[in-house]
Amino acid sequence: MNVSDAIKSRMTVRQFLDKPVPLETLREILEISKRAPSGGNLQPWTVHVVTGEALKSLIRDVEDKLKRGVNEEPEYNVYPPDLIEPYRTRRRIVGQQLYDLIGVPRSDTPGKLKQLARNFRFFDAPVGLFFVLHRQMEIGQYADVGMFMENIMLLAREYGLDTCPQEAWARWPQTLKSHLSLSDDEILFCGMALGYRDEEAVINELVSERESFENFVTLHGF
Numbered sequence: 001m002n003v004s005d006a007i008k009s010r011m012t013v014r015q016f017l018d019k020p021v022p023l024e025t026l027r028e029i030l031e032i033s034k035r036a037p038s039g040g041n042l043q044p045w046t047v048h049v050v051t052g053e054a055l056k057s058l059i060r061d062v063e064d065k066l067k068r069g070v071n072e073e074p075e076y077n078v079y080p081p082d083l084i085e086p087y088r089t090r091r092r093i094v095g096q097q098l099y100d101l102i103g104v105p106r107s108d109t110p111g112k113l114k115q116l117a118r119n120f121r122f123f124d125a126p127v128g129l130f131f132v133l134h135r136q137m138e139i140g141q142y143a144d145v146g147m148f149m150e151n152i153m154l155l156a157r158e159y160g161l162d163t164c165p166q167e168a169w170a171r172w173p174q175t176l177k178s179h180l181s182l183s184d185d186e187i188l189f190c191g192m193a194l195g196y197r198d199e200e201a202v203i204n205e206l207v208s209e210r211e212s213f214e215n216f217v218t219l220h221g222f
């Protein structure tokens with residue numbers, strides 16, 4: 001698979017098969033992905049790879065907290081509180097497309113929450129990844145971790161795997177601190193589900209939109 005094919009075939013998968021991913025495959029993906037660039041070669045990422053009983057225990061814990069109406073205070077704003085246009089509309093459109101696809105009506109708030117909660121089962125993926133930084137880090141280092149994550153998502157395609165990056169996990173900082181034994185100096189940035197795509201699942205048919213070249217590129221000096 002060449003890079004273009006990996007980029008074009010990567011999509012956010014929200015239903016995975018119950019099929020384990022060998023540790024050797026995960027090791028190879030992470031070993032290659034660590035070649036991601038980072039400002040000053042800080043390599044500001046650490047990654048926790050969770051599967052088996054550890055994954056089940058985390059899922060059970062969050063499920064139980066959701067049932068009891070327990071919430072945690074996120075440690076950072078995933079989105080700006082008052083998202084401006086055109087970003088607000090882009091976010092609304094992709095959400096609407098997703099709910100239309102799976103037949104959840106606009107007014108069905110419990111249905112939407114149920115789908116959101118699927119994040120906390122990793123959409124049935126056998127592996128969950130968590131990306132963690134030192135709290136000292138600044139915006140640039142978060143971008144570095146994003147590049148590391150993109151390497152993983154693209155390489156996953158080469159191994160016949162798919163992913164869902166999951167900022168939704170930022171809603172559970174204390175729970176993850178406990179399950180992953182994070183120190184006070186560490187902050188959870190993002191989760192990621194990884195596994196084999198369920199080709200039959202309607203939810204995986206979503207093809208998100210992108211702006212046209214003219215709408216995001218400014219040419220100078222051509």
Ligand SMILES: Cc1cc2nc3c(=O)[nH]c(=O)nc-3n(C[C@H](O)[C@H](O)[C@H](O)COP(=O)(O)O)c2cc1C
Binds near residue numbers: 013168206
């Ligand atoms: C950092 C990051 C966090 C994301 N968090 C979530 C998430 O918590 N749950 C989810 O279903 N999708 C999540 N997504 C997926 C985006 O919704 C998706 O990338 C976007 O709609 C574009 O679709 P595509 O990835 O299929 O091209 C996240 C994506 C990124 C890059």
